[in-house]
Amino acid sequence: MKSRSSKAPKTPAARAPKVLIVKLSSLGDVVHAMPAVQDLHRELPAAQIDWVVERAFAPLLTRCQGVSHVIPCDLRRWRKSPLARQTRLEWIAFRQQLQSQTYDAVIDLQGLTKSAMVSWLALTTEKGKRYGMANRTDGSSFEAPARWVADVAVKLEPHVHAVQRARLLCAAAMDYTVSTPPHFGLQPGRMAITQPTPTGLEDNPFVQRKPCVALVHGTSRADKQWPLSHWIELGQRLNHSGFLVALVHGNAREKEHSEAIAAQLSDAWVWPILGLEAVTDTLARCAGVIGVDSGLSHIAVALDLPHVQIYNFDTAWRTGPVPFDTPDAAPSPQARQARQVSVFAAPHPSLDAVWQAWESLATPVFCR
Numbered sequence: 001m002k003s004r005s006s007k008a009p010k011t012p013a014a015r016a017p018k019v020l021i022v023k024l025s026s027l028g029d030v031v032h033a034m035p036a037v038q039d040l041h042r043e044l045p046a047a048q049i050d051w052v053v054e055r056a057f058a059p060l061l062t063r064c065q066g067v068s069h070v071i072p073c074d075l076r077r078w079r080k081s082p083l084a085r086q087t088r089l090e091w092i093a094f095r096q097q098l099q100s101q102t103y104d105a106v107i108d109l110q111g112l113t114k115s116a117m118v119s120w121l122a123l124t125t126e127k128g129k130r131y132g133m134a135n136r137t138d139g140s141s142f143e144a145p146a147r148w149v150a151d152v153a154v155k156l157e158p159h160v161h162a163v164q165r166a167r168l169l170c171a172a173a174m175d176y177t178v179s180t181p182p183h184f185g186l187q188p189g190r191m192a193i194t195q196p197t198p199t200g201l202e203d204n205p206f207v208q209r210k211p212c213v214a215l216v217h218g219t220s221r222a223d224k225q226w227p228l229s230h231w232i233e234l235g236q237r238l239n240h241s242g243f244l245v246a247l248v249h250g251n252a253r254e255k256e257h258s259e260a261i262a263a264q265l266s267d268a269w270v271w272p273i274l275g276l277e278a279v280t281d282t283l284a285r286c287a288g289v290i291g292v293d294s295g296l297s298h299i300a301v302a303l304d305l306p307h308v309q310i311y312n313f314d315t316a317w318r319t320g321p322v323p324f325d326t327p328d329a330a331p332s333p334q335a336r337q338a339r340q341v342s343v344f345a346a347p348h349p350s351l352d353a354v355w356q357a358w359e360s361l362a363t364p365v366f367c368r
Contacts, residue, residue: 016046018101018125019174022118023109024075025054027276027295028319029162031302033109034064035182036166041066043176052098052118059277060299065185071097075114099123107173108132108146109166116145131173137165139318162319182322184302188284191277195244195285196269212244212269214283215261216291216300218254224292226310228257230351232264234290237355239267246271246286248279248296290358293319301340306361309342310349316342 019040023033030053040049048068051061055072062070073094078087098121108119111133119130132150136142138159147153154172156165167178195209217231235245246269247258255273262268274282280299283289288306291297293315300307301321309320321340343349343357 016048017044017104017174018048019044019050020103020106020122021049021051021109021170022106022115022122023051023053023166024073024112024115024118025057025110027057027060028293028298029110030057030060031184031186031295031298032162032319033166034184034186034302035163036109036170037064037066038183038185039167039176039178039180040170040174041185044174050101050103052122057276059275060186060280063187063189063277063280065187073118095121102128104128105173106130107170108150109169111136111140111142111146113143113145116143116149119146120149129173131169133165133169139315140165161317161322163322184304186280186299186302188281188303189277190281191275192281192285193271193274193278210242210244210267211287212246212285213238214246214248214286214289214291214300216248216289216294216296217257217261218249218251218296219292219294224294224312226292226312226348226354228260230348230354231257231261233351234354235261235265235268239265243267243287244269246282248283248291249273250296288358288361290354304339307340308354308357308361309340310354311342311344312346312348314344314346316344 021033021037023030037049040047049066050069050071051067052071052073053061054076055074058070058072061067074090078091081087102123102125104125105128106119106122106124108115108131119132124130129151130149131152131154132146133142134147134153134155137156154169156168163182167182171178195212215231215235217226219225238245244267245265247262248271249255249258250273258270262270279296283300284303286305289297289300290308291300292310297307297309307321309316311320320342339361341357341360343353345353
């Protein structure tokens, strides 16, 4: 498909490049694309890196180092009422914001028709190009328009981790080599909620708060769930080990499950339903996280928290925890992996397997 570009003058050679990332959803997929931005920022430190994403996930990207501007869209909502007046007005506003700048590279990290449409709408400089995937990779969705829209379609190895797929595509687009462990660049903000003080000691400034471990039991897919009885016994073991157990949820049904688990524990903290910013910032203060394969579990990985990720399917090779570096150190992959592990079994991992994985992790950092 012929590239669409603006009629702007030729890009000066000395000007810092402008790159547009298109990765719309879902939460876990957005997190997996963050290391690609860190690579771009490291290789092209003067570059402006913008990102188009579903509005629900936009707050997370304001905490991602290297992202210059976040362009939110509401494609999921718009498609429910495409002919409504409000939809038309919001679409026009989105298109105007998207086309307010021209880009030297538009990189579609999603590979779907909807992301291809956004890439096609974005304006490039005279020499700018659109980049996308040339093929499907194992376990990931891919739709032909993503290849048709791309000026340059990058062929990827079919068996590749989701994090590495995004990194390799950006590297091919901007002509550099991926040679370091992934770093997510997710920086927590100041919207964390405060851990409760034990009853009767609210006015005592010398009260030592317990380290807390968050249990992420909620998932939109029933086949990813872990038995409620296992969550209860896991919480009891954590209590016995001196941890406060935090129960995390994103809707009313999941909150009921949190309350059912907390009712069987001696020391539990049921969080209210929090926005994405607040839940990210509060997770960052935890001593660790144990959770199913979900967006919040992937946020725990991005925050470099001690974490056990529970899988009922053998897909951890594609989306599970991977070693990554930190800004001030680059430990070996073996050392980094010890902080975050996945556990897989069908129909689901046993309680003992998850507990052994938790005990194998590096020493947790106490919550503040």
